[in-house]
Amino acid sequence: MEFDFYVKAIMRGDSEFYGVVNVWASVFTSLTYCYVLQRLTGPGPVRLASVLFLLLPLRLSSVHIGGSTAFFIAWLANFKLLMFALGKGPLTKPDSFLNFIAIACLPIKIRQNPHPGEVDHEKPQNCSRRSVLNFRIKLMLLGVLLLLHNYSDRLPWLLIWFLYCFHIYLCLEIILAVVAMVVRAALGIELEPQFNEPYMSTSLQDFWGRRWNLMVTSILRPTVYEPVLSLCSRVVSRKYAPLPAVLGTFVVSAIMHELMFYYLGRVRPTGEITGFFLLHGICLMVEIGVKKRLKLKRGLPIPLSGLLTVGFMMITAFWLFLPPLLRCRADVRAFEEYAALGQFVKDAMKLNLFSKFV
Template sequence: MAMAGGESEVYGLIKVWASVFSALTYCCALGKLTRPGAGRLVFVLPIVGLFLLLPLHLSSVHLCGSTAFFIAWLANFKLLMFALGKGPLASSNPPLSLPNFIAVASLPIKIQPNPPQDGGQKAGATKDPQKGHKSVFNYGIKLLLLGIMLRVYDYSDHLPQVVLWFIYGFHIYFCLEIILAGAAVLARAALGMELEPQFNEPYLSTSLQDFWGRRWNIMVTSILRPTVYEPVLSFSTRLISRRYAPLPAVFSTFVVSAIMHELIFYYLGRIRPTWEITGFFLFHGMCLMGEIAIKKQLRLSRGLPRPLAAFLTFSFVMVTAFWLFLPPLLRCRADIRAFEEYSAIGEFAKDVLSHMSVSKAFNTSR
């Protein structure tokens, strides 16, 4: 990414997020001027359309991808719930202030309940490891591994394709965790709010239900549950037995997730979809339905030994990702463009350090 192109991208990012903040200010005012329902929905829909268009003004893999995820997916789904009087933007009591409304709408922010009167946890209480935040050491290890991966890419011509794809999978996961950890620090410093945990060591999943429901992209799960899963579950319960009503609800959730992932990939590559991403999510949706049905039919309370279950689940996810998920990502040159951006950032950092050294030497000589 050339310097001029980088500056243009930064200006574009500023314009996009200035538009986001203005639009969310308008939506916050709607909460005071309109009642939930069809009327508020009419006023919110133009903002939903705007948020679908704004990522098209960015071309950087990292900036466009993260912006698209935050506003075209998370913010839009939260705004649709807000229009109907549901979700984190509408259920807060007292109503959210403008800064908090913007933060909760545009970021995976978690509104913490009021702390206990004694000023902390009771003696002997422990945090839920799934909901708690990871240690600095945990993120440090992942940052170190990410740095090693970037060095390994220098020898990509000598590595088997399967090994490269395996590294790509962990690269995506580590990048998402580190970016979101940085956003959490900013949210905590600026607003005193916490970022919703996004991942819970997904490579330790012991089933597809565990992977998709409790470990991978937890914030997306919490958004899709009230907007897709629960309405379809309520409807399907009237048509089939309550025992198997979750199955169409699960599949519908994966259909919506597939559509949103196709949209994100379009933002990244601006090329016509090949629908492999849709195939990936529909296939996983059907497999998860089968897993749930088998557990219900056999009334299984315990599954395979945990290490074996984790190995089989991880292998299944990786193999299907190699087959259907990664090829479209590589086809839009996301990996090459990401490396170019890393290189540009590195060159910029070197220039800054060089200028600082020259300035220091000049001041010392005086």
Template structure:
């Protein structure tokens, strides 16, 4: 039985999984270097110069992975999360600098995973309510996992389904898939080093404005990273030019521009194709629309407001329509859906082979 298990694992360990292990071994080593280098290199430009090779390495490593799930998630964790957190760390800011006595395992986990920086304490008075929220989240993820399985079955009948409805399924599939992948990674970090999962999404389909969708409900970790690295510096610079009242508008556009460029990079990792510019147009369009929304709110000062029954569908409808127009074409050019189905099939075959080996 042991020999059969080894043979099955060896078969599936060839290729992508082997590369995945090599990539994250290098990530571990590079973050160890960053951790110990910071002990002797002062924050500021000296520390930045010391970690520039790590920033470049984090951009190169995802090129060694080609699957949608392992490659895409690694690209997001390294090229985006880790690099932006290390940039803040170079200047003594961000989650890596909050605790001056941070341990190496916590430093590594915080550097590249979507988790919070405070440690979970069993004696916390809110431990009971937190456990209840965790249980609710577990059922939430189970439900979304079931829906993904349902979507996978529906893909067998796409020739009988209107193409636009299929794209709606893609929307929910991507959202649910991202949420589950990030929850699994964050859950492992919580179990291993006792750090709480950073909430990534807060039911974005309940948003009633673009400001609420992009600022408080969709990919919250990215929002929290862009705020200190892009939004606040641009806000500070523009305050002396436009005044404090209107400075947030160029800061919003700057944040959306950086987000657009990072999404273009992630899509390049996924498809290895030259960017078409549609992703950038998508985010810049939403940046302009959000600037208009914020400007109107500042002008009317809360004197008049549309009911939620109107603003909710308008907001989600706008996001979905523009995503169909500009976002999903790039996603489909990466052949993402068929690749995801192939990867699910491969994983299913792997689990089946392991089960059979254990039985025999």
């Protein structure tokens, strides 16, 4: 009885299920090839598996699994492999096969050991408790958003779009946190956080550099920002060389986001996503330039700067970021996936399939 239930569940989404198995088996095989080669050869193009990782997400169509897989391998893993081929980056440090595979294909970064004089034996425990509580609260908030979706026809469109932005943030943070928890439990390694409460940002520099999706920041800094900074330092003064480096980083981020949206919807890019990131890149350049020019050590009062920053993020997201996402029906498909998962859990509970895990 139980076996038949699982077989039927798999067959209902057989295409996506077998696609996931096929994609991740290919990723594992490719990264095994890279790990073996690092023992036999030095840095060079033979270490790359980038072309394969750009094609694999096309085999998936779901918003959550397909979108997450595309982000993990087509973006993060490709950039890590690029650094690996140059003899740089996190993949040159792992001392075990499992660590190499996990770091290569998952959005994680191993926390560096603090200096002996900075070790605090109470702080890790307190941070861990706060992290667990924080995760539970955000999981509950996501549940509330799913319930509110049932009343979307009665809510003003502005509120719905605001909830969509919050939904995107919660989904990203929860997915990345779950991956980090699994890796931490399986490999026993301490990891850097992926987000740092972006809704508390007080400037664009604070949002993009220190709070939002820190995994992407840690990848783009050595692969794009630092090389462009080094190149521009030869042309302009060191003081202002970070400005074109910032814009170059946002250009690459725009290209990768266009690719991620193509994986999600399989629709031709309209340029709105590129416009969103170019606008933010230019505004961030202006912000940094003004701070350097006026030698500002303090900005506006935190409540006001926070309100302006979050407000700017929301307005530009409504204008440029959300429309292409909604045109590919990502919202509708995402809630259909939630409904399918909920139905699966209900069917399983009726058959008492979860009783043996309790």
